[in-house]
Amino acid sequence: RATPSPPSSSRIAGGEIHPDPTHLSRGMEGDDPMDFTWTAGWEAACVDASPDPDPDPAPQEAEAEAESMILVSGPRVAVSGLRRADCRAGECVLFVNAGGCAIQGDHPSANLFSSDSFFQGGESIETSENIVQGGDYPSLYSSARYGDFTYRFDGLAPGDYYLDLHFAEIVHTAGPTGIRSFDVLVQQDKILSQLDVFKVVGGNRPLQVLDIRAFVGSNGAITIDFKGVRGNPMVCGICIRKSPATPAAKLGTRGSGLCKKCLTDVEISSPIQKRTAKLISKYEKQIEELTSQCNIKSDECSMAWSLVESTNQELDRLKMELHQKLVQTDNFEQVLDTQTDQLRKVSQNYENDKKLWAAAISNLERKIKAMKQEQALLSLEAHDCAHAIPDLSKMIEAVRALVAQCDDLKMKYHEEMAKRKKLHNIVQETKGNIRVFCRCRPLSKVETSSGYKCVVDFDGANDGDIGIINGGTAKKTFKFDRVYTPKDDQAEVYADASPLVTSVLDGYNVCIFAYGQTGTGKTFTMEGTERNRGVNYRTLEELFKIAEERKDTVTYNISVSVLEVYNEQIRDLLATSPSSKKLEIKQAGEGSHHVPGIVEAKVEDINEVWDVLQTGSNSRAVGSNNVNEHSSRSHCMLCIMVRAKNLINGDCTRSKLWLVDLAGSERLAKTDAQGDRLKEAQNINRSLSALGDVISALASRSSHIPYRNSKLTHLLQDSLGGDSKALMFVQISPSDNDASETLSSLNFASRVRGIELGPAKKQVDTAELQKVKQMLERSKQEAKLKEESLRKLEENCQNLESKAKGKEQLYKNLQDKVKELESQLDSKTHSQITSEKQQSQLSGKLKEKEEACTALQHKVT
Numbered sequence: 001r002a003t004p005s006p007p008s009s010s011r012i013a014g015g016e017i018h019p020d021p022t023h024l025s026r027g028m029e030g031d032d033p034m035d036f037t038w039t040a041g042w043e044a045a046c047v048d049a050s051p052d053p054d055p056d057p058a059p060q061e062a063e064a065e066a067e068s069m070i071l072v073s074g075p076r077v078a079v080s081g082l083r084r085a086d087c088r089a090g091e092c093v094l095f096v097n098a099g100g101c102a103i104q105g106d107h108p109s110a111n112l113f114s115s116d117s118f119f120q121g122g123e124s125i126e127t128s129e130n131i132v133q134g135g136d137y138p139s140l141y142s143s144a145r146y147g148d149f150t151y152r153f154d155g156l157a158p159g160d161y162y163l164d165l166h167f168a169e170i171v172h173t174a175g176p177t178g179i180r181s182f183d184v185l186v187q188q189d190k191i192l193s194q195l196d197v198f199k200v201v202g203g204n205r206p207l208q209v210l211d212i213r214a215f216v217g218s219n220g221a222i223t224i225d226f227k228g229v230r231g232n233p234m235v236c237g238i239c240i241r242k243s244p245a246t247p248a249a250k251l252g253t254r255g256s257g258l259c260k261k262c263l264t265d266v267e268i269s270s271p272i273q274k275r276t277a278k279l280i281s282k283y284e285k286q287i288e289e290l291t292s293q294c295n296i297k298s299d300e301c302s303m304a305w306s307l308v309e310s311t312n313q314e315l316d317r318l319k320m321e322l323h324q325k326l327v328q329t330d331n332f333e334q335v336l337d338t339q340t341d342q343l344r345k346v347s348q349n350y351e352n353d354k355k356l357w358a359a360a361i362s363n364l365e366r367k368i369k370a371m372k373q374e375q376a377l378l379s380l381e382a383h384d385c386a387h388a389i390p391d392l393s394k395m396i397e398a399v400r401a402l403v404a405q406c407d408d409l410k411m412k413y414h415e416e417m418a419k420r421k422k423l424h425n426i427v428q429e430t431k432g433n434i435r436v437f438c439r440c441r442p443l444s445k446v447e448t449s450s451g452y453k454c455v456v457d458f459d460g461a462n463d464g465d466i467g468i469i470n471g472g473t474a475k476k477t478f479k480f481d482r483v484y485t486p487k488d489d490q491a492e493v494y495a496d497a498s499p500l501v502t503s504v505l506d507g508y509n510v511c512i513f514a515y516g517q518t519g520t521g522k523t524f525t526m527e528g529t530e531r532n533r534g535v536n537y538r539t540l541e542e543l544f545k546i547a548e549e550r551k552d553t554v555t556y557n558i559s560v561s562v563l564e565v566y567n568e569q570i571r572d573l574l575a576t577s578p579s580s581k582k583l584e585i586k587q588a589g590e591g592s593h594h595v596p597g598i599v600e601a602k603v604e605d606i607n608e609v610w611d612v613l614q615t616g617s618n619s620r621a622v623g624s625n626n627v628n629e630h631s632s633r634s635h636c637m638l639c640i641m642v643r644a645k646n647l648i649n650g651d652c653t654r655s656k657l658w659l660v661d662l663a664g665s666e667r668l669a670k671t672d673a674q675g676d677r678l679k680e681a682q683n684i685n686r687s688l689s690a691l692g693d694v695i696s697a698l699a700s701r702s703s704h705i706p707y708r709n710s711k712l713t714h715l716l717q718d719s720l721g722g723d724s725k726a727l728m729f730v731q732i733s734p735s736d737n738d739a740s741e742t743l744s745s746l747n748f749a750s751r752v753r754g755i756e757l758g759p760a761k762k763q764v765d766t767a768e769l770q771k772v773k774q775m776l777e778r779s780k781q782e783a784k785l786k787e788e789s790l791r792k793l794e795e796n797c798q799n800l801e802s803k804a805k806g807k808e809q810l811y812k813n814l815q816d817k818v819k820e821l822e823s824q825l826d827s828k829t830h831s832q833i834t835s836e837k838q839q840s841q842l843s844g845k846l847k848e849k850e851e852a853c854t855a856l857q858h859k860v861t
Contacts (some may be wrong), residue, residue: 081135122149173203518664562616
């Protein structure tokens with residue numbers, strides 16, 4: 001167990017312990033002769049020395065922080081390492097280097113520090129870092145015992161001992177505070193609570209907790225337990241010292257006493273014994289007087305207690321009576337509340353019944369009036385039906401004529417629409433399902449200032465011819481469907497491509513792409529600027545315009561996706577956040593392909609289109625090379641999906657329009673690309689080469705078309721095949737510096753123009769077609785039901801006509817009998833008298849009913 005330590009005012013000064021001078025004298029406290037302070041017993045272990053100067057504020061704060069973690073009085077804290085002067089000969093019983101081996105020193109003992117061999121649990125750790133302020137033995141703090149462990153020292157003589165614990169944070173030297181805190185128990189008593197070495201001194205710095213008192217009993221053992229609170233505890237060294245002897249001053253046999261401060265036997269002089277005897281006699285008299293007063297007060301208390309008991313009994317009886325009265329009052333109130341509720345319910349039921357009877361009577365009156373009115377109306381309708389039968393027959397014939405005329409108009413409309421589509425496709429097929437337009441940009445200011453010349457001849461541009469002057473006077477001529485000079489604007493370029501928009505709305509797949517060297521204006525032709533829009537924007541504008549014109553007969557749903565093929569990988573340019581999932585091309589149906597997971601932005605009008613196109617354009621990968629400072633390093637692909645439904649015949653189509661801005665087609669030697677740019681250029685040329693292979697296979701009508709050799713051709717498979725329409729813009733540069741690249745682009749475009757795809761195929765939406773068939777079947781069933789209803793109506797009309805004819809015949813017969821009736825006037829007079837009697841009877845019955853109603857009203861009121 002922990003025992004009291006020397007006065008806390010002692011401190012280390014020059015290797016010796018000096019007590020506080022104020023404790024070197026003894027004195028009396030109060031009148032008690034046994035209550036005095038004895039501090040001279042520490043003089044044997046203390047030697048005079050000059051006091052140290054005041055320590056720095058930082059060590060004082062650290063010591064205060066550490067002392068707040070000490071639970072008992074006596075132990076003190078030092079924030080520096082062990083010094084030779086602190087190791088006094090004869091006091092140290094055992095000094096253990098925790099976690100390390102024995103350390104040899106110049107101390108009189110054989111080994112200054114013993115090796116670590118008294119532990120149970122934990123593991124040893126070491127550090128090679130410098131220990132700041134490590135004292136004369138810094139190696140003591142370079143090793144430690146780490147984990148939950150216990151030290152037990154056996155074979156010690158019974159008596160008091162001092163323990164010194166040495167710590168250093170050598171693991172978490174950079175903190176933070178609170179990463180390691182633990183408790184220390186000596187002889188099962190907690191001495192240190194949540195000790196945080198890093199919080200007190202930091203990392204790689206020593207901390208000593210000195211003068212921990214420990215009492216050794218008959219078992220001769222000291223146990224020290226280290227328990228982790230947060231993290232694992234650790235200790236660097238443990239020192240066990242003998243407790244210094246306390247002298248007992250022998251002052252004769254005049255008397256002795258026990259000091260209340262240090263439990264030391266001291267001698268007491270005879271004057272003190274006399275004074276003590278007087279005080280004892282005085283206190284005995286006072287005790288007797290207090291005892292007699294206590295007896296008197298006890299008698300008074302017993303009498304008062306008996307009165308309190310009787311009063312409490314009377315109070316309990318009154319409480320019982322009061323409780324009974326309260327219970328009776330509550331019962332009366334409950335009965336009164338119940339009767340009040342019953343009375344209220346009876347009154348409410350009476351009022352409700354009264355209202356119900358009044359409402360029932362008023363409803364009866366209204367029904368009687370309504371029945372009379374309905375009887376009169378039915379009579380009028382019967383007369384009107386009899387007169388309207390001829391007009392109804394005419395109306396039925398007119399409706400049948402209108403229905404026949406409407407069916408004839410529908411057939412003619414379908415025939416006209418089929419003829420229009422057929423003629424439009426014939427015109428497009430006559431022009432060619434793959435058409436090639438050539439566009440040349442003007443010379444730039446940089447090219448003009450550098451002295452480059454134009455090598456393009458536009459003399460035959462109106463006829464689709466373009467010439468390239470190569471090597472002096474030699475000129476090579478190419479033939480295309482349309483040639484645009486640098487003076488032609490965006491509107492003129494789109495005017496020749498606009499007929500393909502109609503084909504998309506009619507259900508055909510269309511592909512429009514721009515091909516050419518970097519810097520020839522492909523992106524300008526396809527995208528344009530906000531003030532000078534390109535093919536992409538104008539195409540969508542045309543789509544919405546035609547869809548608005550046809551909205552009475554066809555409904556269109558238009559959605560847009562923006563992709564790019566970069567280094568043979570598909571990227572979604574409309575995705576708000578990058579996805580780790582790789583986009584792949586899947587086959588959706590016969591001849592149809594799609595990319596699962598791609599964003600399809602539904603656009604309702606042209607105002608939403610520009611934002612979508614700008615979002616995709618801003619996300620595109622660009623780079624710099626010797627040809628163009630901002631070169632497009634990917635194939636940008638705008639996919640427009642059009643779903644159409646004919647409201648007249650129910651036909652549904654699903655077509656696709658690809659608008660592709662291909663990457664630059666220049667040779668690697670010209671771009672001088674390296675690193676990532678070289679890899680990008682190689683992938684671009686590989687995909688363009690695959691496009692050339694597809695074009696060649698289509699031109700030679702090969703049985704196998706290598707669409708899957710590239711992601712670009714795989715995506716365009718359903719728009720480059722024999723059942724689609726394609727348009728290619730070949731973009732060229734007029735500069736003689738780019739003549740070789742220009743000739744390469746024109747040669748490729750000439751190969752494309754030589755392809756014959758054959759007639760385009762309309763893309764029918766089979767799922768929608770199935771729905772339309774089901775709707776048509778339901779319409780046929782409804783038509784049959786309506787025809788059956790019409791047939792029944794005609795039968796009713798015929799019955800009404802026959803009845804009308806019978807009534808007319810009856811009317812004639814009645815006219816014939818008028819004369820006979822006139823002769824029978826007497827009999828009619830008799831009939832009139834009879835009818836008057838009947839009327840009077842009816843009047844009597846009516847009065848009885850009125851009286852009955854009056855009686856009911858009286859009963860209700």
